[in-house]
Amino acid sequence: MIRFECDRCGRRMDPNDPLRFIVRMEVFAAAEHIDLEEEPPADTRQKLQAVLNDLATADPDEVEDQTYRAFRFDVCDDCRRKLMAHPLG
Secondary structure, eight states: OOOEEOTTTOOEEOTTOTTEEEEEEEEEOOOOOOOTTSOOOTTHHHHHHHHHHHHHHSOHHHHHHHHEEEEEEEEEHHHHHHHHHOTTO
C-alpha cells in the first residue's frame, strides 16, 4: 500500500483524500534570445571547444542543476494554503 504524507509538514494523507494536493516546480536556466540571422563570431569554434572541455570534467549533477530541475511534492490542504499565500516561503 502506498502511503502519502505532506512533504512540508509530514501529516499522513489518504491516497484518495480530496484535500491532498500536488505541487510541481521547475527551475531552469534563463536563456537569452538567440538571433539565428546574425553572423556567428569568428571565435565560435574556440568558445564551443572550451565549453565542451569544461563539460568533460564537470560533475553531471551540477551541470543538470544549472540547466534544469523539476520537483514534485504532495501537500496537505493547510500547507497548500500557506504555499499559495507565500510561494517562496
